[in-house]
Structures are given as C-alpha cells and as structure tokens.
Amino acid sequence: MKRFVTAGVALAFATLAAGQALAEGKTPEPPEMTPEKQKICEEAEKRYQKIYGHPSDSLKKKGILVVKMYKYTFCPPQVRIKPGTTVRWVNVDKRTSHSVWFKEAGKEESERIFPDPEEKVEMKFDLPPGEYPYLCGPHWQSEGMVGKVIVDPKADCCG
Numbered sequence: 001m002k003r004f005v006t007a008g009v010a011l012a013f014a015t016l017a018a019g020q021a022l023a024e025g026k027t028p029e030p031p032e033m034t035p036e037k038q039k040i041c042e043e044a045e046k047r048y049q050k051i052y053g054h055p056s057d058s059l060k061k062k063g064i065l066v067v068k069m070y071k072y073t074f075c076p077p078q079v080r081i082k083p084g085t086t087v088r089w090v091n092v093d094k095r096t097s098h099s100v101w102f103k104e105a106g107k108e109e110s111e112r113i114f115p116d117p118e119e120k121v122e123m124k125f126d127l128p129p130g131e132y133p134y135l136c137g138p139h140w141q142s143e144g145m146v147g148k149v150i151v152d153p154k155a156d157c158c159g
C-alpha cells in the first residue's frame with residue numbers, strides 16, 4: 001500500500017515537471033524525415049532551383065547552408081554545421097509566410113518572410129557547440145513547424 005502511495009506522488013511530480021517544461025517554452029523536437037517529409041523537401045529543392053537558378057548545396061563552398069521553408073516544413077528540419085557557418089532560410093512556398101524564431105534561446109522572432117527571392121533570414125553560427133532549436137512563429141503549434149541547428153566542430157559543413 002505504501003509503495004502505491006509513493007508511486008502516486010512520483011507521478012504527480014512527473015506531471016508537474018512536464019507542465020513546467022511547457023510553461024518554460026521548450027521547443028519540441030524537429031519532425032522525423034518520413035517519406036512524406038522527404039517528398040516535401042525534394043519539392044522544396046526543385047522550387048529553390050527554379051527560383052534561384054542553382055542547387056542550394058552550391059552555396060556550401062561559400063560557408064552558407066540553405067534551409068528552405070515549404071509546406072510548413074523546414075528543409076531539412078535538422079542541420080549539423082561547423083562553428084562559423086551561416087545558415088540562410090528562404091521561403092519557396094507559393095504564398096504562405098514563415099519566420100525563424102530561436103525562442104528557447106530568448107531571441108526575438110525574425111520578420112515574417114514571404115515567398116520572394118529578395119527576402120531571407122541569415123544567421124552566422126559563431127556559437128559554442130550545442131543544439132539550437134528554433135521554430136516558425138505562426139506555424140509551430142498548429143503545424144509542428146520546428147527545426148534544429150546543431151553546431152558541431154566535426155560536421156562536414158560548411159564554415
């Protein structure tokens with residue numbers, strides 16, 4: 001009987017901890033690369049090439065990693081970069097605007113970026129190794145539009 005009571009208390013504490021994490025604004029993990037997400041990101045790259053006239057990967061040699069925003073998805077949702085790499089977010093959607101918000105790190109939300117080749121969000125990751133989760137202001141709750149940048153000195157790309 002005593003065991004049962006103890007377990008009940010532990011559960012109550014666990015529930016409280018989960019509630020606190022939510023209240024503190026923890027960013028959810030980025031989505032898994034399901035076949036559906038894969039397809040969205042392949043489409044996003046095709047649209048990028050049509051709009052910008054080059055593959056997004058071709059900017060890696062300049063130390064820039066491109067993340068496309070398309071159909072409520074950051075493509076790719078998770079990137080691993082060397083310190084000093086610049087990440088550039090562009091919107092290849094038809095009309096939906098998106099933002100980039102490192103909310104958990106206490107940063108301000110970027111401007112809403114429209115599907116316009118003149119618009120982009122850029123951030124140079126001169127930051128210590130670690131995980132930097134972010135989200136899209138208008139769509140993270142309703143559509144799960146979240147992403148993560150991992151700064152890792154052993155990464156292949158790009159800075």
Ligand SMILES: [Cu+2]
Pocket residue numbers: 072097098099136137138139140145
């Ligand atoms: Cu969005």
